[in-house]
Amino acid sequence: MRILLHDYGAYGFIVQLARWLAEQGHMVLHLRSGDLVGPQGATQRRHDDPPGLRFDTLSIGRPFARYALHRRVPDEIRYGHRMGRVIADWRPDIILSANTPPFAQAVAMRAARRHGVPFVNWVQDIFSEGAGAIVARLPRPIGALALALLHHIEYGTMRAADGVIVISPEFRDLLRRNKVNHPDLLLQENWASPAPAIPAGTDWAAAQGLAGCSLLLAAGTLGLKHDPGLLAELALAVGDDPAVRVVVVSQGPGRDYLSAWAAGRDAPLVLLDYQPAADVYSMLASAQIGLVLLTAAAGGMSVPSKVYTYAAAGLPILAAIPPGNHAARLIQEQGLGLVVAPDDPAGFIAAAKRLLADADLRRQCADAGRAFSARHGDMTVIGGRFQRLLTEIVVAHPRAGGRLPGLPPGPESDYLCALALNPQAPAHGGRQAVDPDTLLTLARAQGMLPLLGQALIMRGGKPDERLRAEQIQQIQRILALGAALLEILAALEAHSIKALALKGPALTLLLRQDIALRPCLDIDLLIDPGQAMAAATILTEHGFVPTLDIAIDKLVMVSKDCLYRRGNIAVELHWRLFDNSQLLGWTFEDLWQARAIVSLNGQAVPTLSARHYGVYLAVHGIRHGWQRLRWLVDMGLLLADPAQRSAIREQAALDGFEPALIHTALLARDLLGTVLPEETGWQENWRVRAINRGVEMLSTLLARQPSGRGGWIRRRLTEKWLDLLLCNSLKAVAMEIRMLMVGTGEITDIELPRSLFWLYPLARPFLLARRIWRRAWGQRAS
Structure with a gap:
């Protein structure tokens, strides 16, 4: 899965979860606020981090105004929009958002809804329960309305989320009292795993001029839910x-x-x-007591996570927190330290002196903390809970078609994506169980069967009998298509007709040098438009029958090709690459001069050059919503070579298709791991984002396969929207609009001379109505 883990405050335990999920083979983007001043976990990549893990920050360009109400709400909304942009660009399979301010969370979740991405709300604090101190500065009617709005936004977002995670039983009960009765609710306390080796801490203390001192440490945020006056009184005492x-x-x-x-x-x-972050454990090891504060008003809306951090470091805890708070009970039940009421400074001071004087008590608390963390901080158990919840939500979500039609998020899809560019590389998600039947079905649908068989052999496995049988069948078909391709090329050459083999065996040989590694359904040939009729005649002479009974000179006006069949061999004769004759400015002679030559059974086969293939396949894949993973794999192989990538990009810029190429390159990077250089030019702009959105809509429609005329209309409208987005000139736009008015159906129904082609748009409504009536009458008759 592609998991966007939004960790607003960059908590150490959430960073640990991001690493664990990435180790399971998921692609994880850990996103944090770059404007928040506070303690943060280690959010820099380490040398041993899994390849699917990425860290990034979000910024609104100024420090977050946590305590200035007139700036806070606009800042939250702006931040939510920034997060929505990341959702649109990165297109995750699921979002897990932790400790995010309510307005930012609401805006981000609306963006997730627009893009069909399930959203899980990880509740670390309940802001509306502790916001009274801030809104109290406002006049009473306005303050009451503001608090009601905040309450509505926060709990409404929880109710609308696809899943909710809470950190204490008290949070769960509070949510239920506020009508957040979510079927996918996970109770998971925060945690901190013990450090592999606790440093002595003297270096940190000496660096601060505190060597030899007994330290009472209060580390972390001191905001409105904490009383710093207790620390002042303690220092005096x-x-x-x-x-x-x-x-x-x-x-x-x-x-x-x-x-x-x-x-x-x-x-x-x-x-x-x-x-x-690198000094935190050394700092904790230097202290003798860890101090935790929480006011009585904040007791029901927060659980101090520093309790878990102190316990993991073996630091005895002194907490001035409400006795009903979950952390208070945890400290007392597990023997982690001492707890006093937040409004009892004398008790706080007495407890501090008791811990300072009693080394045995401190040792008992330290041992209890480490033992608790060892039991409570097992990442295999904790990570497994998160992984199961996220997987269940993604599978059950209406958008379960994933980012490509028929490629649902899951270990089987991850396995196919991992072997796509390098069959010998270890597959992502090695710890996740891969179902063989699901994998075979998925590989068949995505055109990846031959590659799957090769990968299993190269990894020391053995394909099962079903896979071997299908491989043999596909190889036989590929060889038959290869033989027919050589036959047709020889016949065309004998009549001095130049032809370029498109896709199919020629593309397989160009990319992999092994014809058996990519399934082919038919033969595609591109010929000079001026020789289309002669080429059609030669195909007919060799036993190929056209599927449309339309003269080539008329078909050229509305279509890019004509399909011919001879037995189970199909040939698409192209006179241009797309139906829209104004979309690409390439002439056949341009392509012929730049052609690449591949060898098939010792014979030279001309095909498109890599630079032209890169542009053509990107546009082709977008127009069809990337219905096959195989198409994206072709692009991934082309872009993997730096020289080819530069040439393709140069050609795309020349032809006005750079947004299409950037969309494709980023999709290949995200799904297949294609390495792209760190250049600003590979970033998205508004056109790329529009293409992303169009492809996502079309992919969702194709995956759901909506029935009826309404589903067909939505799909066609989305396809046409993508076609218009790809247009690189006004002429191309005009031609696309014209193609909406005239199609092959009209030319099939009535034949008009070319001079009267302008009548087709006028006649189309009547011809379309007649075709629909005939189809309906035929169904009734049958």
């Missing part, structure tokens, strides 16, 4: 011991309050900015 320091690692209003309080006082209070 322990001031009689010169070896004790209260260390606050934070930024924001709580830190500013302490800075103002400490000015002019000789208190053992050390204020530091947030530390780099």
Whole structure:
């Protein structure tokens, strides 16, 4: 699956989940806010990170105004739109969004709905339950309305989500009281896995000038749901011991309050900015006690995740939090430290002195924390829960057709995509079970059977009998098509007719040098339009019968080709590459001069050059909604070579098809792992995004296969929209509109001389009505 994991605050445990999911073979984009000032996990790629993992940031261009109401809501909405743009560009199979402000979450989820992507809301905080302190600054009627709106937006987003994850039983109960009764609700507490080796911590303490001191550490956000005054009172109370320091690692209003309080006082209070992620465990190992704060008003809307971090580091916890909070019960039940009420500063100070004086108690708390984290932070168990939930939601979602028609998200699709460009490479999702029957069905539908068989052999496996039988059948057909291709080319050459073999065996040989690795359904030949009638006559003389009884000189006006059959061999005779004669400015002579030569049974077969194939296949795939993974694999192979990629891009820019090529290249990168250079030119613009949206709509329609006339009309309208998006000139647009008015059906119904072709658009409504009536009458008669 392609998983967009939006982690607004860049929590360490969510970063760990992103890595675990990528290790299972999923493609994971971990997205975080670049404007939020706060503690963050290690969001840089490591040398051992799986190839499917990517980290990125979202920014609105200024720091997030967390405490300024007049700026916060517009900033959230702007951020949500930025996230929607990423959804449109990256086109994930599912979105998991954690700790995102309500308005940003709502806007992002609407974008997911537009693109047919399931959305899972991972609830880390319930903002509307703790927003009273902010809206209290407003006049009472306005504040009440603002709070009601926030409540409606936040809980409405949870109700509309495709799945919800909560971090405590209290959150689950609160959601149910607010009518969030979601069938796909997962209760998963936060976690922190023990570090492989806890550093001694003396280096960090010495670097801060704190060597030899006993440290009471408060690390993390100090906002409106925390009371920094408790830390100030604690610093005064322990001031009689010169070896004790209260260390606050934070930024924001709580830190500013302490800075103002400490000015002019000789208190053992050390204020530091947030530390780099690489130094966090060393910082924790330097401390003797970890401090956790939460006001009584915030007790029902938050569970401090630093409790899990402290426990994993073996740091005894002193918490001034409401006794009903989930974290308070966790600390007490697991023996992780001491808990006092947030409005009891005397109890807070007494508990701190008790922990400082009792080394055995601290050791017991530290051992209990490590043991709890070892049990509670098993990523195999936690990751498995997330993976099962996400998979179930994706499979059940109406858009289960995936990003290509008939290519549903799952281990079988991941397996096919992984072997597409390199059959010897290990497949993505090696830890996920691949169902052989599903894999065979999918490979057959996507034109990947020969490649699947080769990959199994190269990886030391053995194709089963069904796969071997189908492989043999396909190879026999490919060889028969190859023999017929050589026969036809020889006959055309004998009459001095130049012909280029399109796609099929010629393309397979150009890309892989092995004709058996790509299934072929028919033979495609491109000839000079001026020699179309002569070529048609030669095909007829060799036993090929046209499927349309229309004179070639008239068919040329509305169509790019004519289909001929001889037994089970089909030949499409092309006189241009697309029906729209104004779409590509290539003449046959241009293509012939740039042609590539491949060898088939020792005979030279002319075909398109790689640079022309790259443009042609990109446009062809888009126009048909990438119905076959095989088509995208062809493009992936062409773009894999840097020299070919540059030539194709140069040709696309020359012909005005760069947006189509960028769409195709990014799709190949995302699905197949095609490596693209880090160039700004490969990024998306509005035309690329419009093509993405059109292809996505067409893919969804093709995957669902809507029945009836309404489904056919929606599909045709989407196809025509894509055709118009691809047009690179006004002439091409005009021709596309003209083609809406005249088709092969009209020419088949009545034959008019070329001088009266202008009558076809006028007659089309009547001819179309007659065809529909005849079809309906025929069904009734049968």
